[in-house]
Amino acid sequence: MSQRAQLRRRVRGLYVITDAGLQPPARLPERVLQAIRGGARMVQYRDKGRDAARRLGEAEALAALCRRHGVLFIVNDDVELAVAVAADGVHVGREDGAVADARAALGPERLVGASSYNDPERAVQLQAEGADYVAFGTFFPSPTKPHAVRATPEMLRAVRPRLQVPVVAIGGITAAKAGPVVAAGADALAVISDVFGAADVTAAARAYAPLFRDGEAAG
Numbered sequence: 001m002s003q004r005a006q007l008r009r010r011v012r013g014l015y016v017i018t019d020a021g022l023q024p025p026a027r028l029p030e031r032v033l034q035a036i037r038g039g040a041r042m043v044q045y046r047d048k049g050r051d052a053a054r055r056l057g058e059a060e061a062l063a064a065l066c067r068r069h070g071v072l073f074i075v076n077d078d079v080e081l082a083v084a085v086a087a088d089g090v091h092v093g094r095e096d097g098a099v100a101d102a103r104a105a106l107g108p109e110r111l112v113g114a115s116s117y118n119d120p121e122r123a124v125q126l127q128a129e130g131a132d133y134v135a136f137g138t139f140f141p142s143p144t145k146p147h148a149v150r151a152t153p154e155m156l157r158a159v160r161p162r163l164q165v166p167v168v169a170i171g172g173i174t175a176a177k178a179g180p181v182v183a184a185g186a187d188a189l190a191v192i193s194d195v196f197g198a199a200d201v202t203a204a205a206r207a208y209a210p211l212f213r214d215g216e217a218a219g
């Protein structure tokens with residue numbers, strides 16, 4: 001099996017996404033480690049800031065942390081940064097360029113994830129273009145993206161048989177509410193506020209374990 005196929009099989013479980021507003025920069029690795037100790041299987045570095053040196057330093061630190069703990073590390077938006085820190089992949093949305101361009105920059109062995117929003121046909125198209133996973137959302141009102149379009153479990157359930165790649169659900173996800181989204185076919189749950197907004201990040205992450213059969217903590 002190719003390295004990329006092996007990485008793709010690991011798109012499953014709790015997928016935490018960082019948010020610069022939820023902790024001081026110095027605490028970012030510590031907070032991500034807490035999420036990993038609680039069972040997060042994937043980490044996305046998502047930072048919209050313009051300080052390239054800070055972004056590189058943070059992404060390097062998180063890449064090393066994830067590597068040590070056997071957790072997938074994905075960079076949001078910025079394929080050059082993903083290449084620079086040897087991330088496992090990049091996530092691209094509508095505004096971030098084509099899957100093919102990300103693939104060309106990243107090479108054949110790493111993951112390109114892509115946003116489908118609430119559009120099943122877009123997901124099928126992204127899969128045909130070579131996306132390694134497709135994300136739908138938001139499923140619930142999102143504190144991080146309050147104006148994002150809404151997806152539904154019914155829509156996910158209907159399109160799921162047409163998708164051979166893993167499906168990620170995002171947007172207002174909490175452990176308490178995510179059951180129907182997993183039942184509709186989500187392989188991974190991408191979460192910001194419910195984990196990194198919690199006082200006890202490890203406990204918040206651990207609450208997702210019952211949603212996945214093999215939900216034991218990594219690391």
Ligand SMILES: Cc1ncc(COP(=O)(O)OP(=O)(O)O)c(N)n1
Pocket residue numbers: 044046076077091092093094095096113115135136168170190
């Ligand atoms: C796993 C995952 N799914 C969706 C998104 C959203 O991507 P995008 O639409 O490009 O929006 P921004 O996150 O860049 O604001 C994501 N980042 N991760």
Ligand SMILES: Cc1ncsc1CCOP(=O)(O)O
Pocket residue numbers: 137138141142143144145148170171172173190191192193194
């Ligand atoms: C990046 C993104 N894309 C759609 S919703 C969202 C934010 C998810 O954050 P939260 O888990 O706080 O709703």
Ligand SMILES: [Mg+2]
Pocket residue numbers: 076077091092093094095096
């Ligand atoms: Mg984006």
